[in-house]
Amino acid sequence: MKSFARAALVRAVFSQLSPSGTALRVGAAALALGGLGACHADENDPAGQADELTDPLRRQSAIANIQRIHSAALADNDGNRESEGVRAVTDAVAEKVNDAFIANPGDGPNRERLLNLMNQMRDPRTVPALIEGLDWRAGVNEQHAILSAQALMSMDVPADKKAEVVSALAAAFEKITQDRPIDNRLRIELLRALGNADDPSALPVLTEASTRLDANQNFLINRLAAHQLGEHAGAESVAPMIRALYLFPPNAPNMRMNDVATEVLVRIGQPSVEPLLETLRGNNSEANELAESYIAAVRERDEGAAEQMSVEQVVGTEATVTLGKLGFAAALDPLLAETRSEDMFRRVNGSVALVSLILDDAGRARVREALLRVYGSLGDEPQAAQARAQLIVAMTKTYDPSYIEFLTAQARDTDVYPVDRIEAVKGIANLDNKAEAEALQAFIASLDRPGEDNDDPYLQQFQTETTAPLALAIECDADLACYIGKLGDSEVAVVKKAATMLGRLGAGNAEAITALVERLGHSDIGVRFAALYALDRIASGGSEAAVERISELERTEDGRGIWTRFSQDALPIQARLRARM
Numbered sequence: 001m002k003s004f005a006r007a008a009l010v011r012a013v014f015s016q017l018s019p020s021g022t023a024l025r026v027g028a029a030a031l032a033l034g035g036l037g038a039c040h041a042d043e044n045d046p047a048g049q050a051d052e053l054t055d056p057l058r059r060q061s062a063i064a065n066i067q068r069i070h071s072a073a074l075a076d077n078d079g080n081r082e083s084e085g086v087r088a089v090t091d092a093v094a095e096k097v098n099d100a101f102i103a104n105p106g107d108g109p110n111r112e113r114l115l116n117l118m119n120q121m122r123d124p125r126t127v128p129a130l131i132e133g134l135d136w137r138a139g140v141n142e143q144h145a146i147l148s149a150q151a152l153m154s155m156d157v158p159a160d161k162k163a164e165v166v167s168a169l170a171a172a173f174e175k176i177t178q179d180r181p182i183d184n185r186l187r188i189e190l191l192r193a194l195g196n197a198d199d200p201s202a203l204p205v206l207t208e209a210s211t212r213l214d215a216n217q218n219f220l221i222n223r224l225a226a227h228q229l230g231e232h233a234g235a236e237s238v239a240p241m242i243r244a245l246y247l248f249p250p251n252a253p254n255m256r257m258n259d260v261a262t263e264v265l266v267r268i269g270q271p272s273v274e275p276l277l278e279t280l281r282g283n284n285s286e287a288n289e290l291a292e293s294y295i296a297a298v299r300e301r302d303e304g305a306a307e308q309m310s311v312e313q314v315v316g317t318e319a320t321v322t323l324g325k326l327g328f329a330a331a332l333d334p335l336l337a338e339t340r341s342e343d344m345f346r347r348v349n350g351s352v353a354l355v356s357l358i359l360d361d362a363g364r365a366r367v368r369e370a371l372l373r374v375y376g377s378l379g380d381e382p383q384a385a386q387a388r389a390q391l392i393v394a395m396t397k398t399y400d401p402s403y404i405e406f407l408t409a410q411a412r413d414t415d416v417y418p419v420d421r422i423e424a425v426k427g428i429a430n431l432d433n434k435a436e437a438e439a440l441q442a443f444i445a446s447l448d449r450p451g452e453d454n455d456d457p458y459l460q461q462f463q464t465e466t467t468a469p470l471a472l473a474i475e476c477d478a479d480l481a482c483y484i485g486k487l488g489d490s491e492v493a494v495v496k497k498a499a500t501m502l503g504r505l506g507a508g509n510a511e512a513i514t515a516l517v518e519r520l521g522h523s524d525i526g527v528r529f530a531a532l533y534a535l536d537r538i539a540s541g542g543s544e545a546a547v548e549r550i551s552e553l554e555r556t557e558d559g560r561g562i563w564t565r566f567s568q569d570a571l572p573i574q575a576r577l578r579a580r581m
Helices: 004-013 022-037 047-053 059-076 084-103 108-121 124-135 143-153 159-176 181-196 200-213 219-232 235-244 256-269 272-278 286-299 301-305 311-327 327-336 342-356 363-376 383-396 402-412 420-429 436-448 457-478 479-488 491-506 512-517 525-538 544-557 561-580
Strands: none
Touching: 047 084, 059 084, 059 108, 084 108, 084 124, 084 561, 108 124, 108 143, 124 143, 124 159, 143 159, 143 181, 159 181, 159 200, 181 200, 181 219, 181 286, 200 219, 200 235, 219 235, 219 491, 235 256, 235 272, 235 286, 256 272, 256 311, 272 311, 272 327, 272 363, 286 301, 286 311, 311 327, 311 436, 311 561, 327 342, 327 363, 342 363, 342 544, 363 383, 363 402, 383 402, 383 420, 402 420, 402 436, 420 436, 420 491, 436 457, 457 479, 457 491, 479 491, 479 512, 491 512, 491 525, 512 525, 512 544, 525 561, 544 561
């Protein structure tokens, strides 16, 4: 304060003195002057504000100023925390922010503000404070643990601190015993941080949480824990993840985690194969017991549905689907054996799984024989018609034009169920080149009989389903570059056809792979699937770009309907692409 201002204030204070209140008023004046004499840091000086974190009267203001300064630096540097401007602010305050949190355990509100600041900074020097923040008490500071977990998940924890961080996260998770909303928020953030820890010591905690059946733990938490095992899971996680294929909450048998368990097993890769084959053979007693419990739970709600189920069917379905998604040729003979089962569902599931195996020409010929045999074995009941339609879709996913002759015969047979004829026509239209497209066009045109009353009843639907893909096949024929260019078309049917033809023609082609990756985020889920399946077929060496794009979609779309549907195939195929790399 300037000297003339100080003198003016002194005169003002002393002018208020009276004989009776002299001592009191002089004391107040002395306090006022003492405060005026203290020097406070400039509000835009991060180092000075960090020094004021030790002052309980200035701490809240100092935190707000530091957060403002840091936010401004982020904005000025496009959010780059490693830029010189942001790093200068962080270096000036990080250690003092850490120390202020640890030194003031009783200052709950400011501790929460400090955690928000640490979350923004994401600096490893605050790890000791974040570890302390994980030590929560019920009804007192759960939010501190949540913010600490979020901050740890967002930063690169130093290698020498990872084990300590995982231990603290695990201890915080084990303390959760209730099912309050705040408990579920805690579980979610702690599991996410454990999954992001990239340390083997996190796997036992995640594995146990994924397979725990506890009335106080929502089953969605099991699914999240299994998902967080992710790419870091190894052979030790195979057995619990096979168990997870068959887990369900007793009061809700329709809620499963088979999809996320399959994803983890596919990411683990080769070590999953033999245990799954043993499960398929009926030699996994735990899987068999869980299947029995599942059928009993279904029976309580739907006797008719349970009557159509068996332990072999329930166990075999999950093992078969997962073996197919893994794609190893070792599963060929066991899956072929499934196609000879007396149970229709097992025959169909085995056939569909065969399509995803990575095989040589001889193996693919055996798969083709199996699909055609199973197709012919199905009866006339409506369920069989739906199964045949499913097999036609599977044939299309082989990208093998040799199926076109068979599909043409199905399309021409008016005694075949309508759904099967329609799927056959769609399958041809998706797979055909110019000559094959012209043949299908001629067949459809023959169904239109002007002046007669006996037009094929499905003529209009055939035309609707095939007009765009047939026109594209005639335009592009076998020209790979033409189909790549059509991936940008505004008509969904054209883009789907183009993607499918890249699956038929583009094996190993880098340009085709790049173009398909760009369509994984398309607004139409049919286009997404067409691009995904084509990538799985042609990216024999894997695709880092596809793996990263699928992860990006998971981050940005998690919780949305389109991602929920897409992820069931996208995540296992992502794992396959990663494994090939």
